[in-house]
Amino acid sequence: xxxxxxxxxxxxxxxxxxxxxxxxxxxxxxxxxxxxxxxxxxxxxxxxxxxxxxxxxxxxxxxxxxxxxxxxxxxxxxxxxxxxxxxxxxxxxxxxxxxxxxxxxxxxxxxxxxxxxxxxxxxxxxxxxxxxxxxxxxxxxxxxxxxxxxxxxxxxxxxxxxxxxxxxxxxxxxxxxxxxxxxxxxxxxxxxxxxxxxxxxxxxxxxxxxxxxxxxxxxxxxxxxxxxxxxxxxxxxxxxxxxxxxxxxxxxxxxxxxxxxxxxxxxxxxxxxxxxxxxxxxxxxxxxxxxxxxxxxxxxxxxxxxxxxxxxxxxxxxxxxxxxxxxxxxxxxxxxxxxxxxxxxxxxxxxxxxxxxxxxxxxxxxxxxxxxxxxxx
Amino acid sequence: xxxxxxxxxxxxxxxxxxxxxxxxxxxxxxxxxxxxxxxxxxxxxxxxxxxxxxxxxxxxxxxxxxxxxxxxxxxxxxxxxxxxxxxxxxxxxxxxxxxxxxxxxxxxxxxxxxxxxxxxxxxxxxxxxxxxxxxxxxxxxxxxxxxxxxxxxxxxxxxxxxxxxxxxxxxxxxxxxxxxxxxxxxxxxxxxxxxxxxxxxxxxxxxxxxxxxxxxxxxxxxxxxxxxxxxxxxxxxxxxxxxxxx
Numbered sequence: 306x307x308x309x310x311x312x313x314x315x316x317x318x319x320x321x322x323x324x325x326x327x328x329x330x331x332x333x334x335x336x337x338x339x340x341x342x343x344x345x346x347x348x349x350x351x352x353x354x355x356x357x358x359x360x361x362x363x364x365x366x367x368x369x370x371x372x373x374x375x376x377x378x379x380x381x382x383x384x385x386x387x388x389x390x391x392x393x394x395x396x397x398x399x400x401x402x403x404x405x406x407x408x409x410x411x412x413x414x415x416x417x418x419x420x421x422x423x424x425x426x427x428x429x430x431x432x433x434x435x436x437x438x439x440x441x442x443x444x445x446x447x448x449x450x451x452x453x454x455x456x457x458x459x460x461x462x463x464x465x466x467x468x469x470x471x472x473x474x475x476x477x478x479x480x481x482x483x484x485x486x487x488x489x490x491x492x493x494x495x496x497x498x499x500x501x502x503x504x505x506x507x508x509x510x511x512x513x514x515x516x517x518x519x520x521x522x523x524x525x526x527x528x529x530x531x532x533x534x535x536x537x538x539x540x541x542x543x544x545x546x547x548x549x550x551x552x553x554x555x556x557x558x559x560x561x562x563x564x565x566x567x568x569x570x571x572x573x574x575x576x577x578x579x580x581x582x583x584x585x586x587x588x589x590x591x592x593x594x595x596x597x598x599x600x601x602x603x604x605x606x607x608x609x610x611x612x613x614x615x616x617x618x619x620x621x622x623x624x625x626x627x628x629x630x631x632x633x634x635x636x637x638x639x640x641x642x643x644x645x646x647x648x649x650x651x652x653x654x655x656x657x658x659x660x661x662x663x664x665x666x667x668x669x670x671x672x673x674x675x676x677x678x679x680x681x682x
Numbered sequence: 683x684x685x686x687x688x689x690x691x692x693x694x695x696x697x698x699x700x701x702x703x704x705x706x707x708x709x710x711x712x713x714x715x716x717x718x719x720x721x722x723x724x725x726x727x728x729x730x731x732x733x734x735x736x737x738x739x740x741x742x743x744x745x746x747x748x749x750x751x752x753x754x755x756x757x758x759x760x761x762x763x764x765x766x767x768x769x770x771x772x773x774x775x776x777x778x779x780x781x782x783x784x785x786x787x788x789x790x791x792x793x794x795x796x797x798x799x800x801x802x803x804x805x806x807x808x809x810x811x812x813x814x815x816x817x818x819x820x821x822x823x824x825x826x827x828x829x830x831x832x833x834x835x836x837x838x839x840x841x842x843x844x845x846x847x848x849x850x851x852x853x854x855x856x857x858x859x860x861x862x863x864x865x866x867x868x869x870x871x872x873x874x875x876x877x878x879x880x881x882x883x884x885x886x887x888x889x890x891x892x893x894x895x896x897x898x899x900x901x902x903x904x905x906x907x908x909x910x911x912x913x914x915x916x917x918x919x920x921x922x923x924x925x926x927x928x
Contacts, residue, residue, distance in 0.1 A: 307789045307793045312789075313784040316784035316825075589782070595774065595780035599841070599845070600769025600770065600794070678741045678742045
């Protein structure tokens, strides 16, 4: 079989170049959109994904990590009693106001009070043991490198949180939050900064590590429902992270706007790609009509067109992935919140290839103009 | 010389509607075309000869009347069956060559053959033979951009011929060519009719071709005006006629 589709693509590459470029940019848009969505909304659950806890205990119905109310301290006991649990740690959440050395307007910060021991669960993936050690100093705080400018400080400077003086002893990365600036402190420091009297003697969350992480769902179920400890609920880390992300994506205006934009971007990419591909295919209408006159069926012609559409899609995607990788690294270096996941990349690739193939099918409809009778005009 | 009828039209009518205007292109036309000879349909532009060709070859259906090709009533076939009929029994040559720019001559000719179920090797062998027959043996590795107009039309003829069709339809095959190349092409078509026994039906408004056909039908306004056989003085090549009339 003469490889008509491939040979035409190679020899007449100039005719197909606009379509390949269109697919490349449509794919690039999709990949970067996805990376941004994952990055931005991923930071909603940075407290969970940056830590190594398997279970989280918090106030029932908490929609997102930053919206927790305090629970009874004895919940820690309840958790420690369960044989499947190897360790429990408190996590103290404080909504606070930050005043930096320069006199500008207030900055809303989220103070995360954590156990600074070197093998602590909270932020184990985001803070080095050395930074954790420094948190033991009184009134010490750690912030994300990228937030230094919005907080108006450098390492070593002091500032005021909720009226108390604190000192920035170090910076980490992977601490950026959604909706405010994250400040990490020890439990002792956080307790001093918490000006809400209803939180006295209570804790926002208890996080736990299991001997066998695979048991998370069973253990969570088992730990629920002990009414004598006051209102509390237990979730697996994965579940709570997803819930927090979904809350930001679907229940806030920001999320709806980003998702809407992602949808529009896809439609625009789809429209441009399909039009350019149709234009490239239509250039061969007379030759296809001749083949049809010679008795080659429309089904066989369709296969040629679909093969071309597939190759155009594949070549364009190669460009998308290459350019996407470069731009991803560039964004990272500028602290733009981007993240990727292999599943999402595969989904984008499949989506764009599907788009190319569907465009090929649309081009087939124009092949109805390949009615051989029109050749005789 | 009487030849068996391979193509027959009975009371064929066709009209085209553009907007509200209905114009009759063919009016109650009947025709028999014989095998083993080159039949020419000549006439001015707009007389309906191309429409007649498309109806006789199964590319279009008439509004009224029947077409019988090789004993098969084309009106009884659906689209797919018509495509199969064309694949196995007909070849086409068009004014505009319609070759794929990316394929060389051998590939152009082999392409339709692969849909006939031939192996790649067999398809290439038959394609090479066809190209030899039209005199393009040494140039089969070239692409259309490297061939002259006459050579491209010969590739198109080889492509139609390689399928070994019983019916060969040519629509204005020489109108895009100069006199010398046009003569070569019409001589090839004539030779194919005689040596392969193919029914060759050629439509043209080029008066130079009249002397090269076995039978000439003239058309005007959708009807056949005359049907005659020019006195054949030509030998194997058209050069004899040229010299006699010069």
